[in-house]
Amino acid sequence: MKAAVLFEAKKPLEICDVTIDKPGPHEVLIRTVACGVCRSDLHFVDGAYPTPLPAIPGHEAAGIVEAVGDEVRTVKVGDAVVTCLSAFCGHCEFCVTGRMSLCISNDTKRARDAAPRLSLNGDPVHQMLNLSAYAEMMLVHEHACVAIDPDMPLDRAALLGCAVTTGAGAVFNASPVTPGETVCVVGCGGIGLAAVNAAKIAGAGKIIALDPVPEKRALAEKLGATHSFDAMAENTIPEVVELTKGGVHHAIEAVGREASAQTAVKVLRRGGTATILGMMPLGSQVGLSALDLLGSKKLQGALMGGNRFPVDIPRLVDFYMRGLLDLDTIIADRMPIERINDAFDELRKGDAARSVITFG
Ligand SMILES: [Zn+2]
Numbered sequence: 333m334k335a336a337v338l339f340e341a342k343k344p345l346e347i348c349d350v351t352i353d354k355p356g357p358h359e360v361l362i363r364t365v366a367c368g369v370c371r372s373d374l375h376f377v378d379g380a381y382p383t384p385l386p387a388i389p390g391h392e393a394a395g396i397v398e399a400v401g402d403e404v405r406t407v408k409v410g411d412a413v414v415t416c417l418s419a420f421c422g423h424c425e426f427c428v429t430g431r432m433s434l435c436i437s438n439d440t441k442r443a444r445d446a447a448p449r450l451s452l453n454g455d456p457v458h459q460m461l462n463l464s465a466y467a468e469m470m471l472v473h474e475h476a477c478v479a480i481d482p483d484m485p486l487d488r489a490a491l492l493g494c495a496v497t498t499g500a501g502a503v504f505n506a507s508p509v510t511p512g513e514t515v516c517v518v519g520c521g522g523i524g525l526a527a528v529n530a531a532k533i534a535g536a537g538k539i540i541a542l543d544p545v546p547e548k549r550a551l552a553e554k555l556g557a558t559h560s561f562d563a564m565a566e567n568t569i570p571e572v573v574e575l576t577k578g579g580v581h582h583a584i585e586a587v588g589r590e591a592s593a594q595t596a597v598k599v600l601r602r603g604g605t606a607t608i609l610g611m612m613p614l615g616s617q618v619g620l621s622a623l624d625l626l627g628s629k630k631l632q633g634a635l636m637g638g639n640r641f642p643v644d645i646p647r648l649v650d651f652y653m654r655g656l657l658d659l660d661t662i663i664a665d666r667m668p669i670e671r672i673n674d675a676f677d678e679l680r681k682g683d684a685a686r687s688v689i690t691f692g
């Protein structure tokens with residue numbers, strides 16, 4: 333099968349003919365239909381985060397089930413599925429206490445001495461983030477995908493695999509937003525736009541979007557932002573505090589930079605919560621001051637939006653089908669796998685909302 337392989341960080345991906353194994357007892361073979369191009373992949377491609385190589389990136393995908401292992405009960409051949417990198421074992425402490433997105437059990441992976449899921453000329457190729465979706469096929473654990481409504485268009489469904497589940501999860505699971513509360517979203521890429529849209533669905537009062545790019549601010553307003561400001565402008569923080577009469581109840585950071593994380597803390601009102609979603613460079617720090625703590629402000633991470641994806645993703649599909657979740661506006665471009673390196677260049681420029689790789 334055709335796949336985009338990363339052999340060396342800071343080098344372009346190469347399209348190769350990769351061999352994919354047959355499903356083991358708890359595995360699912362999926363024909364990839366679409367895969368979103370997420371900034372987290374760029375961190376590995378550009379070498380900011382270490383990862384074993386060669387590997388196939390891609391972790392925001394949807395497709396059709398081609399084959400299942402003997403023990404698989406959750407999906408069947410022909411099902412439309414969305415994958416999620418938050419593969420969960422179902423029996424560790426995190427899983428049984430309802431925080432399955434924190435599961436790090438190796439039980440969803442193949443044993444070290446077993447045949448690899450992916451290989452190239454007989455040598456193993458690493459599966460990135462449990463998925464490796466920049467490929468015509470994916471071989472994943474059954475707890476890394478969920479069946480969805482077959483009427484859902486799969487190029488839009490792909491975005492539910494990472495960006496939208498993360499942005500919406502910050503609003504629905506991690507915050508969570510009560511109707512009428514104010515929300516400020518810092519950064520209007522795929523995750524930030526999803527957070528804006530989810531805040532509208534949750535019935536937030538003022539929804540304030542911050543981004544330096546005017547086109548992205550316009551998209552945020554289309555998706556439900558009541559106000560938007562240039563994130564880089566000098567007066568933005570005091571303006572947000574003034575507009576909300578003392579700061580917002582919830583700030584959601586969706587960029588992955590120290591400065592934007594600090595902005596999320598600074599726009600909070602007393603008792604407010606900042607949720608940092610962006611993947612910051614390793615070694616980054618963000619904190620609360622003595623006065624922030626006296627004001628009962630809270631700062632938290634929310635890996636992948638604290639999702640319970642087998643429940644969350646079908647609900648998000650339902651929101652799309654009812655016209656509440658606007659995935660059409662979030663997608664800026666669709667392109668074949670041969671243009672994957674162009675898609676990363678677009679992401680480095682930072683202008684587009686979301687590119688999606690489509691297959692077949
Ligand atoms: Zn992602």
Ligand SMILES: [Zn+2]
Pocket residue numbers: 420421422423424425426427432435436437
């Ligand atoms: Zn687990």
